[in-house]
Amino acid sequence: MDGNxxxxxxxVDGANETVLFRHLPKTAGTSLITTLANVSGEERCxxxxxxxxxxxxxxxxxxxxEEGSAVLLSGHISLATVAAGGCADEFTVLREPVAxxxxxxxxxxxxxxxxxxxxxxxARIAVRDLLDSRHxxxxxxxxxxxxxxxAGSHAVADPASPAFWSADCPADATAAAAGALERMAVGxxxxxxxxxxxxxxxxxxxxxxxxxxxxxxxxxxxxASVEDLRALVEANAxxxxxxxxxxxxxxxxxxxxxxxxxxxxxxxxxxxxxxxAREAAGLDAQQMRLVEVLxxxxxxxxxxxxxxxxxxxxxxxxxxxxxxxxxNSHLLxxxxxxxxxxxxEADLDGxxx
Numbered sequence: 001m002d003g004n005x006x007x008x009x010x011x012v013d014g015a016n017e018t019v020l021f022r023h024l025p026k027t028a029g030t031s032l033i034t035t036l037a038n039v040s041g042e043e044r045c046x047x048x049x050x051x052x053x054x055x056x057x058x059x060x061x062x063x064x065x066e067e068g069s070a071v072l073l074s075g076h077i078s079l080a081t082v083a084a085g086g087c088a089d090e091f092t093v094l095r096e097p098v099a100x101x102x103x104x105x106x107x108x109x110x111x112x113x114x115x116x117x118x119x120x121x122x123a124r125i126a127v128r129d130l131l132d133s134r135h136x137x138x139x140x141x142x143x144x145x146x147x148x149x150x151a152g153s154h155a156v157a158d159p160a161s162p163a164f165w166s167a168d169c170p171a172d173a174t175a176a177a178a179g180a181l182e183r184m185a186v187g188x189x190x191x192x193x194x195x196x197x198x199x200x201x202x203x204x205x206x207x208x209x210x211x212x213x214x215x216x217x218x219x220x221x222x223x224a225s226v227e228d229l230r231a232l233v234e235a236n237a238x239x240x241x242x243x244x245x246x247x248x249x250x251x252x253x254x255x256x257x258x259x260x261x262x263x264x265x266x267x268x269x270x271x272x273x274x275x276x277a278r279e280a281a282g283l284d285a286q287q288m289r290l291v292e293v294l295x296x297x298x299x300x301x302x303x304x305x306x307x308x309x310x311x312x313x314x315x316x317x318x319x320x321x322x323x324x325x326x327x328n329s330h331l332l333x334x335x336x337x338x339x340x341x342x343x344x345e346a347d348l349d350g351x352x353x
Contacts, residue, residue: 017087019091020059020077020091022078023092024100025145032199033047045072051077063086078150078152079149080154091184094189094243097236098232098233104142120138121138126228127228127232142232142236144239146242147169147173148169150180152177177238178242181242185202192211194250196208251325252321252322262317263301263303275295
């Protein structure tokens with residue numbers, strides 16, 4: 001998740017600004033919301049379970065302090081529902097598009113029949129069932145769902161609009177979604193530890209966050225065929241491009257955040273005070289080991305060096321992080337160019353048995 005916020009205060013419940021978490025479906029958001037509610041207090045979090053025409057006004061009033069003093073607002077709130085700028089700060093979490101849709105397939109399968117049948121989906125759902133669906137709730141998710149969520153366009157979000165039913169998201173909607181994600185703090189499910197560290201820093205939470213990311217739908221792609229995966233990629237090309245653009249943008253930022261934390265002298269001084277008083281503090285074996293490991297990690301980052309030596313080491317670390325991020329970006333691009341789709345057995349001609 002990129003973007004830092006400076007200012008006084010250590011805790012999310014000490015902040016004066018309301019934060020909006022735009023929860024894209026099937027991105028482990030429910031677990032994250034629960035974690036943040038535990039940190040800030042249930043009474044200071046408001047989750048919109050039903051997103052309807054009343055939500056924009058409710059967000060405005062809550063952010064303006066007219067309805068309590070909520071710190072965190074969350075829900076499946078797209079940019080078409082509530083435009084950017086409604087809250088002082090906002091963030092989201094993305095998930096690799098194909099993995100997200102396979103998880104969604106499992107979610108639909110686990111719905112009670114009374115909720116699944118109106119969607120026109122069978123009890124055992126094939127990928128083709130999703131892609132062929134003309135139900136707005138299904139169609140809007142499995143064909144460019146990420147783009148629709150962040151485009152801020154009613155044309156691609158409203159089933160009454162002809163543009164909603166386009167097999168491919170319009171170029172202007174894709175560009176709008178890309179711009180929105182560039183301006184927004186974003187993390188990914190695939191690197192949830194880094195995402196949690198960035199969220200903690202952004203919300204000024206002075207300790208590490210932990211949240212489970214596994215759920216009952218995570219294994220839903222195990223029976224997906226190559227044809228299924230290809231169909232999902234082709235139907236969500238814009239989403240795949242958006243996701244990879246975010247991953248590439250985050251690549252150099254996350255190591256930079258790690259370095260910033262590792263070189264935080266104030267944090268090191270607090271940790272050193274705990275270490276020096278470890279005997280008197282009565283730390284148990286696990287606590288002692290934790291302090292030892294964290295202290296050693298910061299010492300290796302150069303916190304005990306003098307100013308010039310520490311600055312030199314920080315410059316080396318920053319350069320290594322930059323080169324590592326560039327390498328990973330090139331590696332990803334190379335992998336994307338090495339895909340070979342096989343249409344049938346004839347494509348295997350010439351290969352050894």
